[in-house]
Amino acid sequence: MKNQNIKFIQGNEACVEGALYAGLDFFAGYPITPSTEIAELLSYRLPQKGGKFIQMEDEIASMGAIIGASLTGSKVMTATSGPGFSLMQEALGYAIMTEIPCVIVNVQRGGPSTGIPTHVSQGDVYQARWGTHGDHAIVTITASNHQDVFQTTVDAFNISETYRTPVILLYDEVIGHMREQLVLPKQGELPLVERLRTSVREGVNYHPYLPREDGRLPMSDFGGVHRYNVTGLFHDMWGFPSDNPEVVHDLIRHLVDKIRNNVNQIARFKEYYLEDAKCILISYGSSARSARHVVEYLRPRGEKLGLLELQTLWPFPHDIVNEKCVNAKHVVVVEMNMGQILREVKRAVERPERVFIANRIDGVFITPKDIRDILRVIQGKGV
Template sequence: MTQDIKFIQGNEVCVEAALYAGLDFFAGYPITPSSEIAEHMAVRLPGIGGKFLQMEDEISSICAITGASLTGHKAMTATSGPGFSLMQEALGYAIMTEIPCVITNVQRGGPSTGLPTHGSQGDVNQARWGTHGDHAIIALTASNHQDLFQITVEAFNLAETYRTPVILLLDEMLGHMREKLIIPKVDEIPVVKRLRTAVPDGVDFHPYLPREDGRLPMSDFGDKHRYNVTGLYHDMWGFPTSDPQVIHGLIHHLMDKIENRVEQLTRYKEYFLEDAEVILISYGSSARSALHIVKNRRKRGERLGLLELQTLWPFPAGLVRRKTRQADFVAVVEMNMGQIVDEVKKVVDQHKRVFLVNRVDGGFITPENIKDMIRLIQGRGV
């Protein structure tokens, strides 16, 4: 059996994986460093009969994919920092109306225009808290092209399973880096199809009434069931309501369907954790340098380990607590001023054992950077 091997950019991996997952609709707006996603979509989609739209801004892009998802299509948009900021209101709308879609953010340095051509992981908290009001969110990331392919397909799967927007957090390094990718064979990664209602024509359909397993079957706009979709608090038919009991039920449903399923939603990788005295926690492209230094130090007999998070939100608190129990200290490696480190501090037994190892000058955090900071933490000097 020959393998389909490619040597491509991370942004292109995201496109190929989205197509594998069944995407046939993309809307976006050019922005560095995510533009290649739109460019590859524009090349690939018409050829398979899919639709590509270049919209007038990022707001309309996320709105367009939300509309397309309602007619039964798997849809995605892709952007970077400033565009992700613009999308926040419409992200909340997709959460409230429970419309599956994927929003890819290829992170660059911020705030504001910041560093368009340099990488960063500064939007981790924005992915969690960017839109207004209480809500839950799923945000995923990966550190290499093979994992990115898998995680992108999972982003679509989780969006469909939980009827929710899923944030895919890449960063400039990953998006623009080229490395080997083996395209998985058809069915090698399971693909979750849209769950459509079995309610027959003429029978009252409740688009917002969860089944016993918590899932909400959909009906395509244009199909036999006509229902209302609104960003207002709504009842099981989608009609606006100010009934406190219904409001209470909906906000808890929106939170619980994600926050009560942290274990099912957690994706991670671990390296040498069994006997690790020093545990690095990292994610995205930073995890590459973290893994490098862990392997390197292991060769010298130092007991370093790495916990690589692929699900950032909902934060895998239980996993992090379990895995770090035996460690002397935990170093969170990320390219921001400390976004995941705060979450780690919240869940480890002694938060004083947790340190931030970061780099925020636009440069890629190197194994050397990490090594130096670990030595400082250990009191060994650089």
């Protein structure tokens, strides 16, 4: 009998399935390779459940529209790739500043500029972290297979609601376009975090920007009984603009600390054969597939190799990486850029001089052989 819950689909479709499972109500986007399938599929699927889809005039407008929709209580998402992600940065900062939940998918292609649109890259890791101006914190998650794409998409919505922050899903072209199996979890199988709404009644003073003791900030939907101001200016607990040094200081600390103080809760990672590993590969996204292949191939051949697959890239889980790598002779970061996570790993470990990189930056997917060739050099086995 055909199992309706098993699908053979693209990663972009797995992301759509995850978003719908998480309760997506509203999507605004603009076509761009290699993320377009997400918009196409949602234009079909969202209205079937009474949700809304709109194709905006550009990515700036897409970000604006999802932020507006989120304020009314909707769960929202947009999807794009490098050039579009660049255009979204100002409004992304607005969502950070105003603490409006939203999920932004960046299916990475090669850059800078128009770059290599139909080929893979992981070059936007730092852009996800520091793309918008000003001091801020951000959550960025990725995955290496479709089951995890589904799961991390659900996670992204949950984290976004919990911390009232934009969450970036940083997939890549290989993940987005590759087809493989996805087993759809049943409704209720994965926990979902719903919007935390204020319990303050009509007529009673509601402070939209006064966090509770646990740091969470209950919201009131636009159109509801509480009318308040939302602004990208530094603002007080009423949402009114303020240049009072204390207000400015407290708000920026709040925005950064609410993420920074929860690094370990936000950290998602997978580990393979780390217990006795003398050489640890650290990878994420599609390149983690090749890294895992190398580990599975060389283990039976007597090499004490392990893999730490990172799913949460930001906030970077420095303590976890440090702890996992403490007994390793070598650490090799496998990624498809010039060393963006490499730098973070070097900052995290005790002996940064033992951290190496196995990378490709030519638009071609990194293969297990690419990684093995580099391992031979690192281990002194020749070129």
